[in-house]
Every structure is written in C-alpha cells, then in structure tokens.
Amino acid sequence: MPPAASQRASSTSSPSGKGELAELKTQLRQLAGSRAPGVEDVKRELYKKVISYMTIGIDVSPLFSEMVMCSATSDVVLKKMCYLYVGNYARVHPDLALLTINFLQKDCQDEYPMIRGLALRSLCSLRVQNLVEYLVGPLRSGLKDVHGYVRTVAVLGVLKLYHIAPIACTDNDFPAMLKQLMLHDGDPQVMANCLCALQEILTQEGSNIEEAGLDKDFFTRKPIIYHFLNRIKDFNEWAQCLVLELVAKYVPEDPNETFDIMNLLEDRLQHANSAVVLATIKVFLNLTMSMADVHQQVYERIKAPLMTLVSSGSAEQSYAVLCHLHLLVMRAPILFSSDYKHFYCRYSDPSYIKKLKLEMLTAVANENNTYEIVTELSEYAANVDVAIARESIRAVGKIALQQYDVNAIVDRLLQFLEMEKDYVTAETLVLVKDLLRKYPQWSQDCIAVVGNVSSKHVQESKAKVALLWMLGEYALDMPDAPYVLEGFVESWTDEDSPEVRLELLTAVAKCFFRRAPETQRILGEALAAALADAHQDVHDRGLFYYRLLQHGVESAERVINPPKQAVSVFADMQNSEIKDRIFDEFNTLAVVYQQPSYMFLDKEYRGPFEFSDDASTNASATESSETMLAGQRVDASDNDLLLSASEKEYTKGVVATNGSSSYVAPSSSTMDGMGVLAAPTQTSFPAVGFAIDDLLGLSLHTTPPEPAPAPPPLVLNAKPVLNPAAFQQKWRQLPVASTQEYTLTPQAVANLTGPQALLRHMQAQLIHCIASGGQAPNFKFFFFAQKSDASAGLGYFLVECIVNVTARKCTSNYKTDESNMLESFASIFQSAILKFGS
Incomplete structure (x- = not known):
C-alpha cells in the first residue's frame, strides 16, 4: 500500500493525533454560519462521527466551541446530539461548560416546546457548582411553561438543582412551587414527577422545607391520598406504583374507608403490568392486616391475578411474581392447597423457577393432595437437570416429614434407591435418615431396603454420614453392618471428610455395644486411627471414647448410645421474625432475595471485607x-x-493439614500436662486401661511408620x-x-x-x-x-x-x-x- 493511502486509511479509522480532529474542526467551523441547502444533512454526518468517537472513549473536547457554534439550528436531531456532547464534557471540563450557557438559555426560550424541554434538561444536567445561578431563571420559567413536557422536565430539574445546591433550591421556593403543581396541575405526568421529586427531597437528611408546608407525614394525609387515588387511572404505570406505595402506608380511619379504597383499586388487580398488580396487592394486604376475616378473603381474591402473571410474560417477570406468591403460600398454605397444579413444573421453565415451584408444592401438600404431588415429584427425580432432580427428592422427603400417614410416601422414597444413580442415592439416604429420626416405627421397612445399598455406590460425604448413622443405630436389623463398617475403617486414610470419620467412629462404637464379638477388632482399629488422626475433632472424639471405655463398657454405652426420643420438629432455617420482616417489605427486592433489606443494604451484614479502592485501582493480571x-x-x-x-x-x-484443620497431632506418643493424649502407649494410661487395649486389639508396641519421603526442593x-x-x-x-x-x-x-x-x-x-x-x-x-x-x-x-x-x-x-x-x-x-x- 502506498504511504499516502496508508495514512488516509489510518486517519479515517480514528482521529489519531491532530489530523482528523483538525479536519473535523475546520469542517464544523465552515458550516457554523452556513445557510446553504443540504447543510443540515452534512452537519448530521459530522455530528454522528463526533458522537461515535466520543462513545468509544476518544477525547473530542477540542471541538467543543465548534460544536456549540453549530448548535444554532432548528433541527431537533442536531440539538439532541449537541446536548449529548455538551453534557458529556461539561463535568470533565467545567471551564468549557461556560460556553454553553448562552445558547442553552436561548434555546430554553425557543418557540418549540420540544427544544425548550431538551435545552432545560441539558442545562440542569451540567451539574457544575459554578453554574447554579444560571439555572434559577430557566427553571422558574419552565415550571410555569404552558406545555406539559417542559414542566415535566423542569420538575426533575429542580431535583437536580437540590442535589447540587440545596440552599439555593429552598431559598427560591422551588419546593413550594412543586407542591402547587402537584396539587393543581392538569398534566398527570407533571403531578407524578412532583410527587417523586418531593419524596426524594424529604428523604434527604437535613432537608428543611417545613416553611413550604411539607414534612415527613405530608404524603400520608387523607386529602393527599384521595387526591391521587381519584386520578390514578390517568397516571402511567410508573406513577401508579408511586401512588400505590403511598396508599400502602396510609392508615384508614374506619373499616368503611378501607372498603372504599379497595373498591376503588379493584380494577388495578387486572392491570397488565405486574408492578401495578403487586403494588395493589400490597395495599390490600396492609389495609386488612388487623381484619382477619377480610385478610383471608384478600388472599382468595389475589390468587387469580398472581397466577395469571406467573403464566404470562418473561421468565424473569414470572420469577419475581412467583417469589411474592411463594411468600403468600408460606404464610397461608391451606388457602393455596387446591391450586397445587399451578405449581407443577413445565419443561420450558428455567431451573430457578422450577426450584421455587418445588418449594411451593412442598408447602401446600396436605392429606388431600399429597398423593398427586408426590407422584408428580417422583417424575422429576429422573430429570436431566441434576440440581432439579435433587430438589425434587428433597421435596418428597419434606412432605414425608410433615405428614402423619407416610406409608405411600415412604414407598416412593425407597424406590429412588433402585435408580442406581449416585446423586439420587445420596439424597435419598439423607432423607431416610431424617425420616427414621422422626418416625422410628418405619425402621423395619426402610432398613430392609437400605441394607441392600452397596457402600461403593455411596460417594458423597453427606450420604456416607447418613448410611453410617443407620448402620450404627440399626446394627441389629442389618446383618452385614459390622462388615460394611469394616470396609469403611480400612479406607479411613482415604476419607477426606472429617464429618464422615466422626460418624464412622460413633457408628462402630454403637455397633460394638450391640454386636461386640463381630465389632471388637473393628473398634480397636477405628480408635487407633482416630487417635492418630490429624483433625482435632476426630482426634478428641477418639480420645474421649477411649477413656469412656476405660471407665467401663456400660458407662460408655450410656454416653455414646443413650435411649433416644423421636424428633418432633426439625429446625427451620429462617425464623418467623425474618419472615415477618420480609412480608412487611412486600413488593421489594427483599422478597426476591428472601432476606430483609437490612441484610443486603447495611454494611455490617454484607459479608467479609473487601479491598479498598486504593489497593485495587489500576492493577491487572499482567502487571509486574x-x-x-x-x-x-x-x-x-x-x-x-x-x-x-x-x-x-x-x-x-x-x-x-489437608486444608481441613489447623491442628497437627503430636508425633511422639506422650501425654502433656493437660492430659491430652497423642496415641496410646504403655505409660500413657493407668493399669485399668490395659484390659481395654487387649480387648480392642490396640497394640502398645507397634512398629513406627516409615518416615515420609522428603519433598522435592x-x-x-x-x-x-x-x-x-x-x-x-x-x-x-x-x-x-x-x-x-x-x-x-x-x-x-x-x-x-x-x-x-x-x-x-x-x-x-x-x-x-x-x-x-x-x-x-x-x-x-x-x-x-x-x-x-x-x-x-x-x-x-x-x-x-x-x-x-x-x-x-x-x-x-x-x-x-x-x-x-x-x-x-x-x-x-x-x-x-x-x-x-x-
């Protein structure tokens, strides 16, 4: 490629250096005062090029004065692009912003309302402290403009002025003017903007606008509430949500007033916008909180609108609505028990919606619909989505735990063990363990099936813990229990989970109390392995069991395997206080996150520390x-x-060691001054311990293990x-x-x-x-x-x-x-x- 051609190619791709910028500046300067036919089209192309460069991060601020000069046009498209350019560079170059004041103030008096509104919005968006004095006049004129669009822009401009200079805003009586517009303007959008602006001003700390007749309780007064309610149909969806949020905080004087407001808002439940429907539901729930019978009727009334919203719209909207429906289901499951089929999972549902529906099916299950629900959930166990399959099995287990007649459910649960899938087996074993803790009378049926499960197919730690618990607790009903436990003990060093090793030690001890001859040697090996374990909890429990056995087998059995009572209620992960807090924040993100707002807004609940900005700025993975x-x-x-x-x-x-604990067992077999034993030796215990050592096969003169090979340099x-x-x-x-x-x-x-x-x-x-x-x-x-x-x-x-x-x-x-x-x-x-x- 010739040099000249290569230079032209590089200059047209981006304004590198002075060449392209100088050319653009010259062209814009030539077009500034031109009135020739077609000049507006040429300006548009140049403006588009400048805006595109600005969008990709190229500094085109040297063209500021030429762009301002070319803004003297009646073309709305050119005005918009010029205002976009000015707003982008005004904060970066506040000195250049002074150049825009004259033409923006001139445009604020243009004959076309669209240009007046755009100019006023751009003038207020400069947000430069030194230009506050130039905003007061255009804002005052904009609030009195005959066109609704200009007044709408002016109202939000007052809010921007308040954030820049609160004193200047209040000194010029702008809050009072907003109040008058809110109460008397004929344009509903102007009223809505006034409501939004005044609410935000009132929420700011130190806001002092009481001289304008505004205080914290202004918007919850009866005249204001009825003023907006009577015109709610004229507002757009966003403004309706603002009004409904106000009404939700209002306390009616008597029940008749409550019914009047609900009748007035009845048709809002059929609105196509989900935000309006949820805001209306919040009003109904809050107004009837002290009226138990009416509150229940409200639940019946809002079911149909919510079900309609869930089945229509995008997946994201359905999920948000479903979260609110889930909250209501958890508070009053009996009212939704007949609608359980609406919560069946569809093939096209995303996984997060399926998970939520499974929780709702679990909540609404009762004596009348349990069989149908469990049948449906059993189909999900074979789902290709492993996470959903796990959740469905857990749902069946939860239903079994909350029902008194669990015969049919237990049969379904035990059938999952025949599927021979690792994750299905793991979830089922955990649920069977919980089921036996609550309903010991089903042990004979459950243990007969669990006994046929091969331990080789149990890979997950939580499933191993459940299986070991059943092997120890029901050792008499499982003929192969000692031999299965023996396999686990032989692979002690290969087991990474300390929870499994802890449960294995306990299971072997329980089996020893019931079937001592078969388990005697296994218990000795388990104790020896536990006493040499690197994890502190496992080591301490092994030492504890060893000393109990020294004291006597009967005493050890009373401590390790006492008589047990059936569990009546399992602990709920979320207490009632948290649920009530979430319900009080209905129609907010608290419902979607299933956490009160303070848990994700307050810094003390946000979690662990983060790097400060200074420590993480301008650092990349490739920097030295x-x-x-x-x-x-x-x-x-x-x-x-x-x-x-x-x-x-x-x-x-x-x-x-192994990333599981910070404890390392001592290498020498000695007992320190606190009585902490590293490994059993002949001098570590009094004479009464010798019989236990011999009984369990704990060798007192074992050959020390070979030292580990030295690590490479x-x-x-x-x-x-x-x-x-x-x-x-x-x-x-x-x-x-x-x-x-x-x-x-x-x-x-x-x-x-x-x-x-x-x-x-x-x-x-x-x-x-x-x-x-x-x-x-x-x-x-x-x-x-x-x-x-x-x-x-x-x-x-x-x-x-x-x-x-x-x-x-x-x-x-x-x-x-x-x-x-x-x-x-x-x-x-x-x-x-x-x-x-x-």
Whole structure:
C-alpha cells in the first residue's frame, strides 16, 4: 500500500493525533454560519462521527466551541446530539461548560416546546457548582411553561438543582412551587414527577422545607391520598406504583374507608403490568392486616391475578411474581392447597423457577393432595437437570416429614434407591435418615431396603454420614453392618471428610455395644486411627471414647448410645421474625432475595471485607510487581484492606493439614500436662486401661511408620500472576498455616527508611509485593510467590509481614494451598528477609 493511502486509511479509522480532529474542526467551523441547502444533512454526518468517537472513549473536547457554534439550528436531531456532547464534557471540563450557557438559555426560550424541554434538561444536567445561578431563571420559567413536557422536565430539574445546591433550591421556593403543581396541575405526568421529586427531597437528611408546608407525614394525609387515588387511572404505570406505595402506608380511619379504597383499586388487580398488580396487592394486604376475616378473603381474591402473571410474560417477570406468591403460600398454605397444579413444573421453565415451584408444592401438600404431588415429584427425580432432580427428592422427603400417614410416601422414597444413580442415592439416604429420626416405627421397612445399598455406590460425604448413622443405630436389623463398617475403617486414610470419620467412629462404637464379638477388632482399629488422626475433632472424639471405655463398657454405652426420643420438629432455617420482616417489605427486592433489606443494604451484614479502592485501582493480571507498587500503597492499620492475621487468625506454630484443620497431632506418643493424649502407649494410661487395649486389639508396641519421603526442593516462579482481587479471595479462604517471628539486623533496620528498598530486594528473591503501607516504626507488607511447576491458580504462598523497626522485630504470617512445601518456602522467605541490608 502506498504511504499516502496508508495514512488516509489510518486517519479515517480514528482521529489519531491532530489530523482528523483538525479536519473535523475546520469542517464544523465552515458550516457554523452556513445557510446553504443540504447543510443540515452534512452537519448530521459530522455530528454522528463526533458522537461515535466520543462513545468509544476518544477525547473530542477540542471541538467543543465548534460544536456549540453549530448548535444554532432548528433541527431537533442536531440539538439532541449537541446536548449529548455538551453534557458529556461539561463535568470533565467545567471551564468549557461556560460556553454553553448562552445558547442553552436561548434555546430554553425557543418557540418549540420540544427544544425548550431538551435545552432545560441539558442545562440542569451540567451539574457544575459554578453554574447554579444560571439555572434559577430557566427553571422558574419552565415550571410555569404552558406545555406539559417542559414542566415535566423542569420538575426533575429542580431535583437536580437540590442535589447540587440545596440552599439555593429552598431559598427560591422551588419546593413550594412543586407542591402547587402537584396539587393543581392538569398534566398527570407533571403531578407524578412532583410527587417523586418531593419524596426524594424529604428523604434527604437535613432537608428543611417545613416553611413550604411539607414534612415527613405530608404524603400520608387523607386529602393527599384521595387526591391521587381519584386520578390514578390517568397516571402511567410508573406513577401508579408511586401512588400505590403511598396508599400502602396510609392508615384508614374506619373499616368503611378501607372498603372504599379497595373498591376503588379493584380494577388495578387486572392491570397488565405486574408492578401495578403487586403494588395493589400490597395495599390490600396492609389495609386488612388487623381484619382477619377480610385478610383471608384478600388472599382468595389475589390468587387469580398472581397466577395469571406467573403464566404470562418473561421468565424473569414470572420469577419475581412467583417469589411474592411463594411468600403468600408460606404464610397461608391451606388457602393455596387446591391450586397445587399451578405449581407443577413445565419443561420450558428455567431451573430457578422450577426450584421455587418445588418449594411451593412442598408447602401446600396436605392429606388431600399429597398423593398427586408426590407422584408428580417422583417424575422429576429422573430429570436431566441434576440440581432439579435433587430438589425434587428433597421435596418428597419434606412432605414425608410433615405428614402423619407416610406409608405411600415412604414407598416412593425407597424406590429412588433402585435408580442406581449416585446423586439420587445420596439424597435419598439423607432423607431416610431424617425420616427414621422422626418416625422410628418405619425402621423395619426402610432398613430392609437400605441394607441392600452397596457402600461403593455411596460417594458423597453427606450420604456416607447418613448410611453410617443407620448402620450404627440399626446394627441389629442389618446383618452385614459390622462388615460394611469394616470396609469403611480400612479406607479411613482415604476419607477426606472429617464429618464422615466422626460418624464412622460413633457408628462402630454403637455397633460394638450391640454386636461386640463381630465389632471388637473393628473398634480397636477405628480408635487407633482416630487417635492418630490429624483433625482435632476426630482426634478428641477418639480420645474421649477411649477413656469412656476405660471407665467401663456400660458407662460408655450410656454416653455414646443413650435411649433416644423421636424428633418432633426439625429446625427451620429462617425464623418467623425474618419472615415477618420480609412480608412487611412486600413488593421489594427483599422478597426476591428472601432476606430483609437490612441484610443486603447495611454494611455490617454484607459479608467479609473487601479491598479498598486504593489497593485495587489500576492493577491487572499482567502487571509486574514493580508496576503494581505505584498507587497501591495502603495504610498498615486499615483493616478494610486485609484482616490482620496476628489479630484475627493467629495460631502460633500451627500447620494446616489437608486444608481441613489447623491442628497437627503430636508425633511422639506422650501425654502433656493437660492430659491430652497423642496415641496410646504403655505409660500413657493407668493399669485399668490395659484390659481395654487387649480387648480392642490396640497394640502398645507397634512398629513406627516409615518416615515420609522428603519433598522435592522448592523452586519459585520468576513471573507469577496474581491480581489484588485474587489475592484477597485466597487470603480470606485460606487459614493461617504458620507464624514466624525473628530479629532483623541493624543494617536491615537502617535501610528500611522506606518500603521500596525492601520490595526490590524481595523481588530479586522472586517474592513479590501486592500491597504495602505504614509509617515508622511500623510497616506492613503483603507478599506472594508461586511454585514454578504449579498449575494456574494453585501453588501460591501468601505472607503478611509486620515490621517494627524500633524493636527490630519481623512477624510473618503464612497462608498457602501447598502445605507440604510451606516449610521450604518459610525458610526461603526468612533467609531473604535476614539478608536484607547485608
């Protein structure tokens, strides 16, 4: 391609450098005062090009004066594009915004109402503090304009002015003017905008507009409520929702007034807009809260509109309506029990709607419809969507738990075990366990089927726990119970879940009390494995059982396997107070989230900490550590950046094992001063324990296990990639694996006048800094490194390093997902720190 052609191609793609911008500026300047035929079309094309450049992020602010000069036209399309351009650059370049005042004020007096309204909206959207004085006159004229569109824009302009300069807004009596328009204007959209603007002004802290006759209770007074109710049919859907929200807060003087309002709003229940229908339902529910009989009739009346909305519209709308219907079903299931077929899942329903319908089917099940509902749910168990299949099985189990005559339901539940699908078997075993806890009389039928389930087909931890509970509790009814437990004990070291190991230990002990000869050896092996287990809870329970057996088998049985009573009611995940709070916030996101608003709005309920803006700005996964340091310095005492491990998760000398616990069993078989036993030895127990050791086959002179092979030498990745967000997530998830404290050399302290020297030194050792901060004498650093042969997202070592230069102390808290290499990395890190300054 010739050079000239290549230059033309590059200049037309984007205004790189001065060439394209200069050309656009020249063309716009030539067209500014032109009245030639067709000039408007040329302007449109140039404006479109400028707007397209602005949209993709190219700075076209040098064309500001030319764009303003070309705005002297009656073409509404050109006006709109010019106003869009001006509004975009006015906040970035407030000095340029002064150039727009004259032509915007002139357009506010144009003969066409559309141009007047657009100009006034653009003038109020500049939101520049220095231009407030220029807004007062156009706004005052706009509120008195003869055209409704201009008044509508002016009302929202008053609200924008209030956010910029509240004092200027109230001093010019704009709230009082809005009040007059709201009560006397003939345009319903103007009234609605006045209502919205005044409500927002009243909700602002420190709003002082009482001189205008406005206070917090103004909108819940009877004349105001009836003023809007009588004109509600003239409003659009958005304005109707505003009015209905007001009515929902109104307290009628007597029941007759309640019925009058409900009769007036009766036709709103047939509205096509779901928001209007839900807002009307909220009014009906709130007005009749103290009238029990009428409140129940309201439930009957609102069923049909809600069912209609669920079956029509988009999936998202159906879900939102279904959430509100679910809330009502949970409060009054008997009223919806005859409509259970409306909650059957359709093939085309998304999974989130199916899940909600399953919960509703569970809630409305009673003696009359249980068989039909369980039959339908049983079909879902074979659904290709595994999550829905699981939910359907849980729904059958919940129905079985809440019904007294569960014979047919139990048969359906047990048939799921014949499907030979791992996830079906897992969910069924959990539900059978809960069923036996509540209805022990069904043990004979259930255990006969559960006994035929092969333990090899049970893979999920919760299913193993359920199966082990039944093996221990009903060992006499299951002939193969000791031998199945023996298989679990033999694979003790292969079991990752501590919950399964805990339940296995208990199940073996229960089986021993019922069938001692067959289980004696298994119990000994289980106790030995538990006492050597690295998980603290498993170790402690094994030690507890061992000491109970030392005291006597009868005493141990009274503690481990006492007589049990049937469970009457299972704990509900959500208490009644929370449900009432959600119901009080009907027709809000609280119903969709199934949480009161304070749980997702208040900061104290939002969950764990997050990185501050300073620590996460301008950082990307491909940046080097040296680049990240610029702009990422943080205050070492800022707990919002990262929680101090020394304060929150400090556990001295602890190394996590398998990521499940921070406890490591002692290597030597000794008992400390507190009586904590690591493993049974001949000198660890009094003589009374020898019989138990012999009985259970606990060898007191076992051959020590071969030492584990030494891990390969640790080699660090020279260019690890870890952005602040990923660092934060890993830091929050991983436990503190180890803590070290050592003394710095005088040379290191002398060089630590600022953090940069240390960061460069550590980076040379392939240990990179993600954030740092503090002032002398205290500094805080967050380092990370990665194992060279680790796969993506793994093999990271995270360190919180706290340095006190006065005491010459350095405390390091380590977290890692490579626990077997932690000792090697800690040695590398300590060596790097101690070499600093040498």
